[in-house]
Amino acid sequence: MAERFSSLRPDLARWWREQPVFFVATAPSGDAGHVNLSPKGLDTLRVLADDRVAYLDLTGSGVETIAHLRDNGRITLMACAFDGNPRISRIYGRGAVHVAGSPEFDALAPEFPDLPGRRSIIDIALERVTTSCGYAVPLMDLVDDRDRLVDWAKSKGDDGIAAYWDSKNALSIDGLAGIDGRPGIPA
Numbered sequence: 001m002a003e004r005f006s007s008l009r010p011d012l013a014r015w016w017r018e019q020p021v022f023f024v025a026t027a028p029s030g031d032a033g034h035v036n037l038s039p040k041g042l043d044t045l046r047v048l049a050d051d052r053v054a055y056l057d058l059t060g061s062g063v064e065t066i067a068h069l070r071d072n073g074r075i076t077l078m079a080c081a082f083d084g085n086p087r088i089s090r091i092y093g094r095g096a097v098h099v100a101g102s103p104e105f106d107a108l109a110p111e112f113p114d115l116p117g118r119r120s121i122i123d124i125a126l127e128r129v130t131t132s133c134g135y136a137v138p139l140m141d142l143v144d145d146r147d148r149l150v151d152w153a154k155s156k157g158d159d160g161i162a163a164y165w166d167s168k169n170a171l172s173i174d175g176l177a178g179i180d181g182r183p184g185i186p187a
Helices: 010-018 064-072 103-111 148-168
Strands: 003-005 022-026 036-040 045-049 052-058 074-080 088-099 118-132
Touching: 010 045, 010 088, 022 064, 036 064, 045 103, 052 088, 064 074, 064 088, 064 118, 074 118, 088 103, 103 118
Parallel strands: none
Antiparallel strands: 003 118, 022 036, 022 074, 045 052, 052 118, 074 088, 088 118
């Protein structure tokens, strides 16, 4: 049965912390542009309070989430149980981007693992939390985290990551501003 809350209950917060993967959805304002949906893992989600969560955003092939949040702030997170009791939960809220090197990023960084390629922390003020049954979600076993992104970021180093940001993260696919090539400096 579906339920709706204005904040995370302690049992649901614990459940969110236990999920090895979650999904992030954002979209630009208006009718044009693309909805972005990204999977996240590597122990990057933190429940900071019953009305606030954050996740460590790692360098990727695009910058849609950052661009969309700067455009309108809307964000939805979803997790589903792939083992144990079936459950789907969504967190709806307003997200803020704290770029690496900013005072806000530095204040929250100790909450997260020190992973290479950290570009921002996405800080979300919860507006609504829902749960639903998840009866159709398949049962699956987690084998392990993938090391590929971490290994790639280590091999690039700070200068290589900055060059990558210049080439891939300056604009979203919708043409919205992302981040410039210097870590810690927003577009």
